[in-house]
Amino acid sequence: MENRIHLGDCIDVLHEIQENSVDLVYLDPPFFTGKRQASSNKDGSKKYTYEDRWHSNSDYYDFIEKRLTLCRKVMKDTASIFFHCDRNAVHIARYALDKVFGPEAFQSEIIWSYKRWSNAKKGLLQQHQNILFYSKTNSFKWNKTFVDYSATTNIDQILQRRKRDDRGKSAYLRDKEGNVVLEATKEGVPLGDVWDIPYLNPKAKERTGYPTQKPILLLERIIALTTDEGDIVLDPFCGSGTTPVAANMLNRKYIGIDKSIDAVHLTNDRLLSPIKSESNLLKKGVESFLKKDQWIEMHLTGLECNPVHRNSGADALLKEKVNGNGVFIKVQKQEEKLNDALNKLVKLINSREGFKGILIQTSNTDEFINNESKSIKIIKSISMQIREF
Ligand SMILES: C[S@@+](CC[C@H](N)C(=O)[O-])C[C@H]1O[C@@H](n2cnc3c(N)ncnc32)[C@H](O)[C@@H]1O
Incomplete structure (x- = not known):
């Protein structure tokens, strides 16, 4: 069987x-x-x-x-x-x-x-x-x-060893000098x-x-x-x-x-021929996802838009439409070449008739940028503009 x-x-x-x-x-x-x-x-x-x-x-x-x-x-x-x-x-x-x-x-x-x-x-x-x-x-x-402690867990407190005091209440275990005794290791949370x-x-x-x-x-x-x-x-x-x-x-x-x-x-x-999809979320952890999102969020602050997930061409879609069509926003990631970011946005815009795109440039580049698309505008981020000023 x-x-x-x-x-x-x-x-x-x-x-x-x-x-x-x-x-x-x-x-x-x-x-x-x-x-x-x-x-x-x-x-x-x-x-x-x-x-x-x-x-x-x-x-x-x-x-x-x-x-x-x-x-x-x-x-x-x-x-x-x-x-x-x-x-x-x-x-x-x-x-x-x-x-x-x-x-x-x-x-x-x-x-x-x-x-x-x-x-x-x-x-x-x-x-x-x-x-x-x-x-x-x-x-x-x-x-x-066991799984890792959450980001909000006070690890320091968890590692402090406890004992029952004379009245049966839980208290920190202390050595002769009165210092709190620490556990060598904790495996994490069950x-x-x-x-x-x-x-x-x-x-x-x-x-x-x-x-x-x-x-x-x-x-x-x-x-x-x-x-x-x-x-x-x-x-x-x-x-x-x-x-x-x-x-x-x-x-x-x-x-x-x-x-x-x-x-x-x-x-x-x-x-x-088994195929297993890696989960980036589980592999890199929630922290790194939040960090990546923070970079994008930082550059979208103040804009009325909805996030776009799992699409390398855009990070957000403006809530306001232009002539009934959407406007995608892409933020140049840290260590991403501006041309690479542009090409991804171009690919997305070309597949959606009437849509426009805004690429937010976040770092200086010595690349030759040839943006021939009339539907895409490259805008320097506020922090870049301030740096240049
Ligand atoms: C919810 S699906 C299972 C999905 C599966 N866990 C997966 O990851 O692909 C339920 C399955 O039960 C099968 N099924 C329904 N009645 C059955 C029965 N009496 N005996 C065996 N298989 C049955 C259906 O053909 C169907 O493939």
């Missing part, structure tokens, strides 16, 4: 898996959206779909309860299960998991939090999904994980239950076009927390294959199941 992707309803395939053999189950079943999910790959040559329409809450409940019961059977006593859902069915899933595993097996509700910028519907913009984490027994496998992991953006290399594909980064975290190398990871609704791919990358065995032949083919393709 291992290291294979099985085609079929997971209710049938789960029967074939040996009892007490699996170390981790991650399942991401249809979310009870009431829709048929559909999307296409980047060049539009392949359309993927799966059904997510149900007669009633109890119809959906029955569907997952039956499959969860079988998942429990194949799990080792040390195994955990992560049920991925969102606001549509989190209440139904919690009820079913409590029924199958017992409320005492509940460990956490993980909030997978990500940024989105637009909302087609009235109401609050949805920026999270829920992952319900249960264990089969209390002796579940757990690889303790990982919490709110995870900021970027959603796969439409241009991400990792994106296959499969509807509701999850990021490898998210699965890697779950797998690393609850399994060791060589362990078996099962995904009974594997879709585009994110779980098998992540498990394989981390030297775990996998069992993938999906009832869609397209999903099985896609997963097998991804296993042969």
